[in-house]
Amino acid sequence: MTQLGPAVGPAATPIVSVKPLVLPAPGRGADLHVRVSAPTTGGNLPVILLAHGYGSSLDGYGPLADHWAAQGFVVVQPTHLDSRTLGLAPDDPRARRFWRLRVEDMTRVLDHLDELAAAVPGLAERGIDHGRIAAAGHSFGGQTAGILLGLRVLPPAGTGEDLSDPRVSAGVLLATAGTGGDDLTPFAREHFPYLNPDFTHLTAPALVVAGDRDQSALSVRGPDWSADPYLLGPGPKSLLTLFGAEHSLGGIPGYEAAETTDEHPGRVALLRRLTTAYLRSALDPADPAWPTEVAQLAASRDPLGRVESK
Template identity: 75%
Template sequence: MTAAETAATDVPVTAPTPVVSVKPLVLEAPGRGEDLRVRVSAPVTGSGLPVVVLSHGYGSSLDGYGPLADFWAAHGFVVLQPTHLDSRTVALPPDDPRTPRLWRIRVEDARRVLDRLDDLEAAVPGLAGRLDRSRIAAAGHSFGGQTAGNLLGLRVLDPVSGTEEDLSDARVKAGVLLATAGRGGADLTPYAAEHFPFMNPDFTHMTTPALVVHGDKDDLPLSVRGPEWLADPYVLSPGSKSLFTLYGAEHSLGGITGYEARETTDEHPGRVALIQRVTWAYLRHALGMGDTAWTAARQVLAESAAHPLGRIESK
């Protein structure tokens, strides 16, 4: 194990437990054009379990993000993973009339999952009566980060209606935004402005506590500003926020998108292990389940600590 991989264990974590994962659970979704398929992962033991809705990045599905979903579930969370319409498994044609509204349908997917939480709970053997509905978080990577952000108060100027609507959900108490797009307008490349007109987030109303995670080598062809663009959800939003910057990380942040995922350009098991621990610690802290691990994470990843993998700052 390298020094960097060893450094990932500086953030303490509870012992893992076995996990049960059920897929696909199908929720009727009138008006969507496709029923909503969901994966639910949960520890086989424990009660009062908090819930995380995990929104995948563009093209992925309920089968993605195993390194996060499996870890969170093994350490006490119930993880709900909807498959959005942009998934490769749906194979929506580019000229589908729903395409301009994909960003919004994603938010509706996440809300539908919460609306149907009783049904999802009942469909998983042994899960009934074990959820804590007062502790719900939203997490997402890339396009999924914007989806999770909408639940936290991020607003989008809808390119179809021309309106900016509040789609936040009071049930969601905290968020984790991973490699999430920053400000639109002049900060976008011409390609992004043409192909992703919904990429115009307004963070000024995103008041729900959140951890923003970004890589300092994540230089997407979507912004003219380089990797710092993905820190905007932290810099431009009010309220209690923390920023976790990962050194050397590109868009897949070392491999969070899946085990041996083809999207990973910067494979780094130690980085993934640290993300697992830090996000878990933050979620527990933000949902009022204890601060020990989060306090330790902030101490070892303080800007003055010279940690080899990254740093945390908060406001």
């Protein structure tokens, strides 16, 4: 198992993780399975909805989910219909609506947060803070999180409608697709028509994370494609560019995940530290965690990334 180094900031606490929690989902074709991870201590806890990348599941992203939970967040991970664990046929009629069904999954989770918390031993008594909810996602999951924050999907897959949720006040978009149209390969335009985002309404605070070696097979552009949510989305936004990082950003999809092509424990440790700090400050402006971490990174003699903000 990859060793990612000690936690920073407040001391990490033991966590409890419960799966699968099942939410009935009429019309979806399958009930929604969810994993909830939380620290074993603390109360009035903030919440992170974590959307997995295409094909993953509630079992993915341990390097992030475990860390965030140990740092005081309740992390909620649904398994979306595109998950390999569900084995849907490529020609399943729901496939072209996966992007929209993912958003409905997240809305269903938000509607049942208290029910999910009650299924985790001791969590309901300690409480979750409905006023501090963030969305995070990697790759396709970044678009899912972005939609909750104001991103809109244009034709041919969407209509540009607003599917944002006011219950979600901040987010982290990890290696997320940029603009569509001519920036996509012919294959992507044919098979992933929902990769046509409009970022102009992405007004909620968000940290965008991009690898400077993330050359997507879906775009004719270079690694700067994943910076589009920052460049084209209105502020307040921050962009963390990770040096040498490819699409897995050093190894966030899972411990020893086969799709990690750029394993780098130090890079993952930095990403965990900065995303934790960002979410703390974004959900509680009085918390100095984010500016403190940004200053430390800027002062580093051999930094693994850089941050810019607007």
